[in-house]
Amino acid sequence: MKPTPANAPRNDTARILRGGCCSLVALLLAVQPHHARAATAPQSKAVQAKAWREIASLPDFWQGTWQSVSPIADDFPTPPEYTNSALDYIKHYRPVEDSPFANCQPLGLPFVMNIGGMPMKFFQSPGMIALYIESSGMTRFIHTDGRKHSERPNPTYLGESIGYWEGDTLVVDSTGFVPETLFQLGKLDKSALAQGDPSPLSGVIFGKHGANLRLVERMRLADFKTLEIQTTIYDDTVFKRPYTLPSRRYIRGIERRNDPQEWACTDNRDYLDPTSGKLEYNSKDKAQNR
Amino acid sequence: MKFTVPGKKMKFKCLAVAIAVIACSSVANAHHSFALFDRSRITTLSGTVREWKWANPHTWLTVVVRKADGADEEWALVGSSPNMMSRWGWNAADIAVGDKVLVDIFPARDGKTIGALKTLFLPGGKVLADPAGAMGEALASGPATLPTKPEGVPYK
Numbered sequence: 001m002k003p004t005p006a007n008a009p010r011n012d013t014a015r016i017l018r019g020g021c022c023s024l025v026a027l028l029l030a031v032q033p034h035h036a037r038a039a040t041a042p043q044s045k046a047v048q049a050k051a052w053r054e055i056a057s058l059p060d061f062w063q064g065t066w067q068s069v070s071p072i073a074d075d076f077p078t079p080p081e082y083t084n085s086a087l088d089y090i091k092h093y094r095p096v097e098d099s100p101f102a103n104c105q106p107l108g109l110p111f112v113m114n115i116g117g118m119p120m121k122f123f124q125s126p127g128m129i130a131l132y133i134e135s136s137g138m139t140r141f142i143h144t145d146g147r148k149h150s151e152r153p154n155p156t157y158l159g160e161s162i163g164y165w166e167g168d169t170l171v172v173d174s175t176g177f178v179p180e181t182l183f184q185l186g187k188l189d190k191s192a193l194a195q196g197d198p199s200p201l202s203g204v205i206f207g208k209h210g211a212n213l214r215l216v217e218r219m220r221l222a223d224f225k226t227l228e229i230q231t232t233i234y235d236d237t238v239f240k241r242p243y244t245l246p247s248r249r250y251i252r253g254i255e256r257r258n259d260p261q262e263w264a265c266t267d268n269r270d271y272l273d274p275t276s277g278k279l280e281y282n283s284k285d286k287a288q289n290r
Numbered sequence: 291m292k293f294t295v296p297g298k299k300m301k302f303k304c305l306a307v308a309i310a311v312i313a314c315s316s317v318a319n320a321h322h323s324f325a326l327f328d329r330s331r332i333t334t335l336s337g338t339v340r341e342w343k344w345a346n347p348h349t350w351l352t353v354v355v356r357k358a359d360g361a362d363e364e365w366a367l368v369g370s371s372p373n374m375m376s377r378w379g380w381n382a383a384d385i386a387v388g389d390k391v392l393v394d395i396f397p398a399r400d401g402k403t404i405g406a407l408k409t410l411f412l413p414g415g416k417v418l419a420d421p422a423g424a425m426g427e428a429l430a431s432g433p434a435t436l437p438t439k440p441e442g443v444p445y446k
Contacts, residue, residue, distance in 0.1 A: 103347065257432060263346055267347065269366075
């Protein structure tokens with residue numbers, strides 16, 4: 001909410017109107033369906049038991065872990081409709097020479113979902129789905145209790161996520177990101193790339209997202225072994241209209257080796273040299289990039 | 291794990307896997323540098339372990355190599371994350387300071403004495419492959435094949 005401006009009307013009518021509005025808001029809150037209210041008091045055993053039974057009937061995202069089998073970078077097969085400022089940024093963009101994530105700097109959404117190598121695991125409890133992403137050692141908290149987004153979510157790397165089921169699809173709506181999350185806004189044309197460049201990041205356009213970046217992910221099982229996640233990016237500082245990326249694929253692993261592990265990032269011998277833009281090896285000061 | 295299934299079928303399978311690896315090698319190079327090391331060349335080092343750091347985001351193996359002229363040279367070798375490596379059979383206790391090791395590496399493009407781990411040959415005969423560059427499928431299911439002896443150009 002914005003602070004009351006200094007020139008706001010200060011007469012009785014305004015006060016009555018304000019009071020009326022407050023009552024209306026209170027009434028609206030009171031008539032919200034039961035599940036839409038975050039619990040403020042302990043739930044009874046019966047209510048909890050019912051919630052767990054409902055969970056049991058949901059699509060099985062829960063067994064084992066999910067390993068990405070999609071390339072790290074996103075493809076943009078349909079050219080996005082960029083804003084003028086984004087077009088200008090792309091025109092002057094110099095591709096990164098090396099991995100911008102070979103150190104302990106957190107990635108944040110959306111790119112945290114792109115990094116393979118290590119699996120991720122879903123956990124479920126009444127009103128919340130947690131998604132542990134091993135490659136960053138971070139856990140996404142997806143609220144499924146029917147709440148709405150906060151009016152002013154404090155910015156975080158993983159944002160504020162709200163989830164709901166549309167049939168067998170888990171829809172996750174996230175917003176409230178810090179400016180530093182790694183954001184890919186496109187891909188350079190193949191003709192602009194050096195031939196035989198082995199980097200999976202060649203041609204990737206990284207850039208800043210807007211403060212109101214919003215992501216809508218649609219997660220569904222293609223079959224028991226395969227999870228598909230399709231992400232739509234809402235950011236009117238970059239795209240004139242929301243852009244839907246091709247689905248990413250993850251395969252399920254249920255053996256012990258697929259168990260999730262701790263990820264504590266502590267050794268920063270690799271660091272990106274800010275002057276050269278290249279990844280360097282630094283044996284003297286391991287903490288240089290923190 | 292089975293490594294020896296002779297016959298044409300296996301050869302074809304290997305070829306198919308190799309093509310798939312090349313085609314999809316972009317999947318799992320996750321946290322790695324792409325520009326620092328030349329992944330088209332393999333160098334074989336023979337040396338003594340000075341440091342073995344089992345930590346994220348990368349493991350580091352420091353090896354002292356005695357050159358032909360008698361001088362000692364320190365090599366810093368970066369591996370994948372302990373998480374990925376443990377799924378491919380590595381254990382932090384596999385390596386101790388003072389161990390004599392043979393190691394295949396991808397050397398630095400600029401000639402520095404650093405490298406990216408490829409395969410480690412331990413004194414007891416254990417062979418460990420670094421999962422960097424493997425596909426998601428291989429990361430979820432473990433390494434397909436392991437070399438039995440070093441494949442690189444010996445460093446002298």
